[in-house]
Amino acid sequence: MRIVNVLFLIACGLFIPTHACAQGSSLPEVPIGLSDRGDLTSQRLKLEADYEQLVLDVDTHRAHCKGVPPNSPLVAECQASQSSLNQRIAAYKKSETAFASAVEHAKNERRQTLEKQVARDVQAIRQLGLNRRAEDFVAWEELASKAKNEFEGEVFDTLTDIAVDKARGGILEAFKSFDTAKATRLVEWIRARGIKPEPSAFIAAIQRVGNAPDKTRVAEDAEFIVKQIEDFRKGRAAASDPVESAKFVSGLLESTISDPQVAFLITELKLTTAALYNNASRRVARAEVEKLTRLTERELHDLHRLQVLLEKHVKELKSVNQ
Numbered sequence: 263m264r265i266v267n268v269l270f271l272i273a274c275g276l277f278i279p280t281h282a283c284a285q286g287s288s289l290p291e292v293p294i295g296l297s298d299r300g301d302l303t304s305q306r307l308k309l310e311a312d313y314e315q316l317v318l319d320v321d322t323h324r325a326h327c328k329g330v331p332p333n334s335p336l337v338a339e340c341q342a343s344q345s346s347l348n349q350r351i352a353a354y355k356k357s358e359t360a361f362a363s364a365v366e367h368a369k370n371e372r373r374q375t376l377e378k379q380v381a382r383d384v385q386a387i388r389q390l391g392l393n394r395r396a397e398d399f400v401a402w403e404e405l406a407s408k409a410k411n412e413f414e415g416e417v418f419d420t421l422t423d424i425a426v427d428k429a430r431g432g433i434l435e436a437f438k439s440f441d442t443a444k445a446t447r448l449v450e451w452i453r454a455r456g457i458k459p460e461p462s463a464f465i466a467a468i469q470r471v472g473n474a475p476d477k478t479r480v481a482e483d484a485e486f487i488v489k490q491i492e493d494f495r496k497g498r499a500a501a502s503d504p505v506e507s508a509k510f511v512s513g514l515l516e517s518t519i520s521d522p523q524v525a526f527l528i529t530e531l532k533l534t535t536a537a538l539y540n541n542a543s544r545r546v547a548r549a550e551v552e553k554l555t556r557l558t559e560r561e562l563h564d565l566h567r568l569q570v571l572l573e574k575h576v577k578e579l580k581s582v583n584q
Contacts, residue, residue, distance in 0.1 A: 295578040296368045376579040383572035391553045401541035414535050415508035416546040422495045425524045429488050437484045439520040445472020448517045464490045533566045
């Protein structure tokens with residue numbers, strides 16, 4: 263019967279692909295972070311249920327009215343059924359359009375709020391001396407884990423060079439608090455990594471410096487330790503796992519050199535590496551890392567807090583823009 267064919271042209275034209283018309287719902291997703299996300303999500307669930315019910319009712323109508331002859335008593339019933347379905351389809355499309363407009367409005371409001379928050383976060387980071395752009399953090403967020411790890415390794419390389427230079431400027435001061443307990447822990451930590459061949463001369467120098475009651479007599483061993491750390495750093499690129507090699511070198515720095523700022527930076531850099539990332543140059547500038555060495559512990563904590571906030575806002579902004 264023609265009325266059935268017309269109904270399905272209307273139904274399939276108004277609906278987005280599902281099992282009935284080989285199409286599916288065109289309802290937009292509700293991004294995270296919207297102030298009225300709960301209400302919009304509830305609306306979406308209701309519209310999905312209405313849509314599925316309409317699809318079922320169209321299928322039922324088709325099965326019931328297909329092939330009904332013109333003189334059948336079912337004609338009037340099928341015409342009434344089609345009219346009802348057409349009204350429901352039109353009402354659904356109206357609700358669908360209104361819902362899409364509500365989502366877009368909420369997204370625009372949230373986008374404007376997030377863009378302002380990102381700008382404030384970036385400005386606060388700049389006030390700490392790091393001239394980063396919002397685009398750098400967006401690019402960092404999109405980097406693969408491997409690329410992030412490689413960049414972290416480069417950051418630790420730069421910090422190692424800075425720390426070694428500082429240690430050479432006052433070698434005895436650098437090892438003033440390196441005692442037997444620290445030496446023992448460090449040797450165990452090195453051996454646990456199964457380095458082959460074992461760096462026996464390096465380990466022996468660590469033990470001698472740790473055990474020496476008078477640190478003024480260990481300058482030669484201390485210089486050897488610093489030189490070994492530098493050599494480990496330079497050999498990182500040729501290591502089977504350069505990222506793990508970088509972590510090994512940073513662990514050596516943290517365990518040996520008595521520089522609270524260096525030790526704190528090693529821990530903190532694992533949290534603030536993104537603040538050094540420059541998408542334009544994609545390299546670690548020593549000057550940038552040196553800026554971190556001049557920050558106070560409070561400022562470094564502030565930097566970490568700002569970075570966490572900025573990454574959160576960037577993720578939400580990315581979600582809203584999708």
